[in-house]
Amino acid sequence: MSKGPLLAISLAVATVALIAIGTIWPFASAAAYASGEHFTGSTSTPEAAVQGLGEKIRAQAWDRAYSGLANRAEFSEGQFRRDLTGAYPDLLTYATLNSFEVQPEHATATDANVQLKMQWSTVVGPSVTTRDLHIVKNGNEWQVEWPIGKTPAVPPQVIPVNYLRWDVIYRTAGDDWGAQDVDAPHVRIVTMHPVQRAEGLVLMGELLNEDVVPAYVSVTATLISKDQKPIETEASFDKISHQLLPKQVTPFLIRFPNVSLSDVGSVRMSPFSTLISASADPVIEIENEKLNPAPDASLTGQLTNQSGQIANVAHVLGTFYDKSGQVIWVGDQYIDHALLPQTPVAFNIHIPEDLARKVSSERTVVSTFSFGGSE
Known part of the structure; x- marks a missing residue:
């Protein structure tokens, strides 16, 4: 299924915004990193070598990061970069390395194992990746051996497709259809369950597309106090599958931070749906x-x-x-x-x-x- 317009819009807006900001207001510290001003120069310990590599990756100084690797002869700089940002467009393609942690695991006089934990900022929130690195001593310096990812090669082949597809034709200004248009698909909340968590109130449940056409769906909830006053309204953004084919069910989870279940008298749930083109x-x-x-x-x-x-x-x-x-x-x-x-x-x-x-x-x-x- 497709994530639908919401993710597409988020990715497009975030990408355009980041490009514009980087072009109009270049980030001073990024420029300093790129010039090598603030990189950790020491490679006297395995941890220092990994710390310096993390700084270069965060600054996207790929040539500097690649040139310091002990096993760079095994792959190209382009392969190293694609290993971190994706060979095909994906979440990490438009992400930035927000922070990283260096965790020593084992060391001898000639080699060491160190874990590099990287937290990326993406358009759908933080994403954490971990690399287990082998560090080797070369003279008086320590160098990182990068574990390049191996993607299996798919052989050339023909894959027959046989799947359902729904296309939608909407009324335009020049069409003489009167007020007629395509109705929104019928969706229904089949279950809802409130749970008190340490961070606040959580509403979870499932939503069903009862119709014979695909739907883009969302769920909004309003908490009502015991004296019938609205407390707060929230919607399910990422803890839901927004596109539902006919008869499909999606879970949803809506968070209300710092709200106690004991203060809630009732909950008003509002499912939303609109007809979309889709395929299986x-x-x-x-x-x-x-x-x-x-x-x-x-x-x-x-x-x-x-x-x-x-x-x-x-x-x-x-x-x-x-x-x-x-x-x-x-x-x-x-x-x-x-x-x-x-x-x-x-x-x-x-x-x-x-x-x-x-x-x-x-x-x-x-x-x-x-x-x-x-x-």
Whole structure:
């Protein structure tokens, strides 16, 4: 499925804004980094070598970062850059490295293992990637061996497509249709459950497209106090699959920070839908799903793009149920890199430890967006 207009607009606006800001008001510290003014020059320890590499990556000084690698003869500078920002447009293509952590793991007199944890700022929020680095001593200096990612090569082939597609023709100003137009699809909230969390109130549930046409959907909730006054209104932005094909169900999760359930008398839910063009391609198969118990409870698995087109952004949503079938949590993960045809990609959705022991079953859905346009 496609993520739909919301993600497309977010990506486009964020990209244009970043380009404009960088062109009109160049970031002073970035220019200083690029000139080498503020890079950590020391490579006297494994940690210092990784710290300097992180600074160069954050400044996007790719030539400087690449030239200091111990194993640079194994790949080109372009391959090194694409390993971090994506060979195809994806979330990291338009991201910036916000911060990073250097965590030593093991060291001898001649080599060391250090973990580099990088937090990227993307258009859909922070994304964390981790690289386990091997550091070797070369004379009096330490150099990083970069673990270049290996993407399986898909052999040339013909993939037949046989999928449903819906196109919409709207009335224009020159059409003599009177007031007639296409009705919005019928959608319905099938379940809603409020939960008090440490950070505030959370509403979670599921939304069903009851119609025979695809719908772009959203959910808004207004909390009403016990004296019938509105407390706050919020909408589900990323914890929902915005495009629903006929008869499909999506989870949703809406957060109300710093609101206590004891102050709420009632909740007004407002589902929204509009008719959109859509197709059932690309087909993303979910494989090897596993619920991992606490501690570090999570839902893991693999996504495989069964189609012949690239899915630039993939969003995985996990709905978790207790023994009675009630929704007790909705988790998600955006995949950093594009889903290439026939190439499995792992996902990992965190489950709060206090809820993990209550999980009896789960359901996973995937929505995708391609920069070539929504299908």
